Amino acid sequence: MSYAKKELVVAALLTATIVCAVAFAYVYATSADTQLAAALLTVAFGGLAAALVVWEHELMPRKVTIEDRGSLPSGADKNDAASDEFLRGADETVGRRWWLVRVFAGALGTLGIAVLFPLRSLAPTFANISDLTHTSWRRGSRLVRADGTLVRADDLDVNSVVTVFPEGHVGPQYANDMANDATVLVRVPAAELHLPPERVGWAPQGLLAFSKVCTHAGCPVGLYRAAARQLFCPCHQSTFDVLTGGNRIFGPAARGLPQLPIRIDPDGTIAALSDYPEPIGPGYWERA
C-alpha cells in the first residue's frame, strides 16, 4: 500500500470517529438507546485507536531508541554522606539527652493512640455480643408472615413452607430485625419425625420452625425440598434435615439450623414457646 493510501486510511478512521462522536451526542439528546450509543462510542474510540496505531506503524519510520540506564547505586561515598547528614542533625538534636528522646517518643506514642479514640464511635453504642445471642422471638410471640398476617396451623398442608416472623416485629422499621428473626415454618407428617427427646414437644402436628439464617455464612436458607424434608442453602449448598431437627447433612456448615419451639394455640394460631435455644446464624469466637 502506498504511503498516500495509508494516510487516507488514517484519515478515514478519524473521520469515522468524528461522525460517530457527533452521532453519539445526537443519540444522547434524543432516543438515548443504550445499544446504539454503545456502538457509536465503540466505533468512535476504536477508530481513534486504530488510526493512532496505523499512524505510528505505517506513517512513521521504524525507529528503535536506546537509552542508558545509568547506575542506581550511588556508591559508598554518597550513601555515607546521606547517612551522615541525618546522623549529624540527630546528634545536634539529641546529644546525650537520650532520656529526653524517650519522653518525646512517649509523648508521640500516647498522642497518636489518643487521637484514634474517636474511631470508637464507628462501633455501635452497645457493642454487645449478646446482640448476637438473642432474636426478637419471645415466649408467646405469634408467627406472622412478612405482611403481618397471622399464620394458622391449617394454612399449611404437608409439604408447605412459609417464612414467618414474630408478631409486632414486621414492617419497614423492623427490617434489620426481620433479617435475623426470619424463621422457616414447614409441616411434615408427624410420623416421620425423629427429633431428639427434649424437642419432641416443639413440633405440634408435624409443624416445625427453623432459623432461616444459615449457620455457615448467614445466607437465608430459602430452598425447601419438601418431599425430601430438607432445607438447602443456595450460597454454599449447606443442607439441613428437617426430620431430625435441622441437622446438617451436607455442605460447609458445621452446625444444624437452630429450631424454634412452637405451640398451636386454641384459635389455630401458632406461637413460639421461647426464643431460640442457641444463637442463630454463623459461628463466632464467643459462641461455645
Added chain:
Amino acid sequence: MIVRRGVKFLDDRLGSSAFIKAALHKVFPDHWSFMLGEICLYAFIVLLLTGSYLAFFFNDSSAPVVYHGPYASLDGRSVPASFASVMNISFSTHLGLLIRQMHHWGALVFAGAIIFHMMRIFFTGAFRKPREMNWTIGVTLLLLAMGEGFCGYSLPGDLLSGAGIRIAYSVAESIPLVGTWLAFFFFGGKFPTDVTTQRLFILHVWILPLALAGLIALHLGMIWRQHHTQFRGPKATEQNVVGSSLWPRYTIKSLALFSATIGVLALLGGFFTINPIYVYGPFDGWTVASPAQPDWYVAWLDGALRIGPALALHLWGHTVPPAFWSGILMPLVLFTGLFAWPEIERAITGDNREHNLDDMPYDKPWRLGLGVAVLTFGTVIGFAGSDDIQAKLFHIDVEVLMYVYRFLSVLAPLIFGLIAVGIGYELRARFESAAGREHIRRATIRRNTQGGYDEERKAEPT
C-alpha cells in the same frame, strides 16, 4: 512557536527544561507484554471518570423509599434509597445504564488486567532487585482493587450483593478473638445495619480510590526512576533500555491503548448486561435468589467457602467456625506468599544481584511451575464458586461437583505445576542451545586423598 513559548514559560518558573528533555526521551521497551500494566492504568482512569459521574446521581442511604419510575414491575415497591437511585440512573437518566455498565465492566477488566500483568512480572522475574518494593505495591494494588470492586457492587443494595455483604460479615466474624469486634466495628453493629451502604460508599469513592491512586503514582514513579526491565535481545544489556522513546512513539501507542480501552468498555457496557439489579430486586435480608455468586475476582473466595471443610474448632468454650479456614486463613497464606515472594526467591537462589534483563518464563522452570500451580489453584476454586450453575447446566449433582472440586483443588495445581516445570526445562534446553547460550554449570574440582578428583557441580544462570 507555541511549544517554544510554553517550554520557556515553564522553565522560567520551574527550571524544567532538562527534565522535559529527559522525560520526552525516556525509552520504553516495545514488547507487547509491557503494555499489560497500562491496560490496568487506563481501566482505572475510566473507572474514575465514570465513577465520578455516577457518584453525582447515587444516594448512599439505605433508608426505605418508594420507587416510582418507568420500570413497571418495581413501581410502588419499598426499596432502599441506594437501590432507587441506581434504578433512576439505569432507567431515568439518558445513557445512565451505559455509563453504569461501563463502570462495572471497567472493574472486571481492571482486575483481570492486574492478574495478567502480575503474571508477566512474576514469570519473567521482573520483581527481583531493585524492584521488590514495586512488587509489594503491586500486590497491595491487587488487594485494594478487589476490595474496591466488592464495595462498588455492594452499593446498590440489591438482593445479590446483600447476600455478599452478609457473607463478608460472617467471614469477618469468624476470626478468633477479635472477629465479632471487628465485624461490629466495620459494619456498625449486628448485621444488617443502616450504615453499611454509607460506609461502603465512603470507602469506594474516597478512601480506596485515594489509596489506589497514590500507590499507582508511586508504582509509576518507581518505574520512571528505575527504568523498565526488558527482554534479552540483540542490543539489550543490563545497562540500557531498548525500545521507543516516550515522545513521539510511545505516547501515540499509549493513547491508542487508552482509546481502545474506552472502546472495549463501551462495547461491553452497551451489549452485555452486567449486574441487572432490576432483575435481582432490592435487598430485604430474609430472601436470596438462587444461584448466588460474587463478581469473578471474589469468586475464588466463594468457591473456597463452598469446598472448605465443615470443621468447627471448639476450644475452651470458644468456637472457630468453618468460614475461617476458607475465608481468612487460606487467603492469608496465599497473599503472605505473594508479598514475600521476592524474599523467598532470593533465599532459594541466593541471587542478590541487580537484574534489569527479564527471564523468559522457562529460564526458571521451578518458578514457572509454582506460578502455574498457584494460578491453577485459583482457577479451580474460582470454578468451584459456580458449581451450582454447572450442576444445573450439565445435570450433575452439585454435591458430587463439590467433592470433585475439593479433589481437584489439591491435585490439579500439583499436576499442572509439575507439567509446567517439565515444559520449562525442555524449552530452556531447546532455546538456550539454539541461542548458543549454554546453561553454565560451574564445577569445583578437588583433589582427594586417594589421589583422584571430586567434582562438585552447581548450576548457575548466565
Added chain:
Amino acid sequence: MKSARPNQHNGMAAVRRRGLRGALAAVVALLLLGQAGSVARAEDATHWLTPSRPAIGPGLLFETGIPAQDESPVFRDQAQLLREGNDLYGTHCASCHGVSALGTRGAPSLQSSGGAVVDFYLSTGRMPLADKAAVSPNPAYPIAADMMLGTQAYHTLPLFDARQSAAIDAYVTSRAAQSIPIPIVNLDSTKLQRGRLLYEDNCEACHGAAAEGATAGRQWTALPLDRATPTQLGEAVRIGPGVMPRFTSRQLSDDDVDAIATYVRFLATNSQSYGGTVMGYLGPISEGAVGAFIGVGFLFWVIYFTGTRADGRRFNEID
C-alpha cells in the same frame, strides 16, 4: 519581498479561525438536530431531555399467543370419557401406577391425584416417564401420594392431547377420594407488582430471580419457568410436583396465583436485556468470563498489534 506576516488564508491564525467557525457550526447543527428530533415525537414536546423510551412494563404479556384467559375445553360426555380413560390408563400408566391407580413399588398411588396433578404431569410431558428404567424410588424417602422422587422430570412435549388428558383425568378422579381441582389462572397486568413481590418471597430462592431455574441439590432442578402455561404454573403451585413445596389456597389465594403467573409470564416474554444480552441470567460468573477473557482478551489483541514480539519484530514484519 515577502511579508513576514502569515498569509491570512493560511498559517496558524487562519487555522484557528477556521477551527472556531467549524466548531460553532457543529454546535449549532447539533442543537438544531436535537430540536428536530424532539419535535418529531409528540410526547417529547415539553422537554428535549425527557426520556422518550416507553415505560418498561408488561406491554408484551400476551405476545406468544398464550391466552390470558384459560381456554381448556370442557368435555361433557362423561361415560365415553371414562371408557377412553380406562383404556388409556391401562395402556400407558397401569404398568407403574398399578391397577385402580393404587400404586406399585415403582410409582406412587394416584388415589388423590385427580384434577390438577394429572393435568400437570400429562400436559408438561413429565408423564409418561420417558426413561422408564429410572423408575426406582429412593428407599430413603417415603413416596407420598402425589409425587415422584426417584428422578427429575423435565418439561417436554406432552404425549396426550387435551381429550386424552381429560379422559385419563376422569378415570383417575373416579378412583380418587379427594383431588385438587385444575386452577383457573388469569393473567392481569395490574397485578404485576404484587406478583413480583410474591414471586420473590416464595419462588425465587429455587427458581431464580428471572425464573431461569437453578439446581435444588442432588438430582433435582427447579426448572426454568418460561415453557409453562399460566395453568401449569398454577397447578405446580398447588400440587408441589417433585420436591417443590405446595402452596395451599390459604397461603396463596387464587388472586395471588394469578399475580405470580402474571409476573412469570412477563419474565418469559420480556427479556430484561436493556443493557445488552443477559447471557442466560447466569450472573457474575458469565460476566467474569466475558470481562476477563473477551474484554481483556480484546485488549491483548490491541497490545499485540501495537507492540513487538520477543524477537523485536512487529506482527506484520516478516523476516
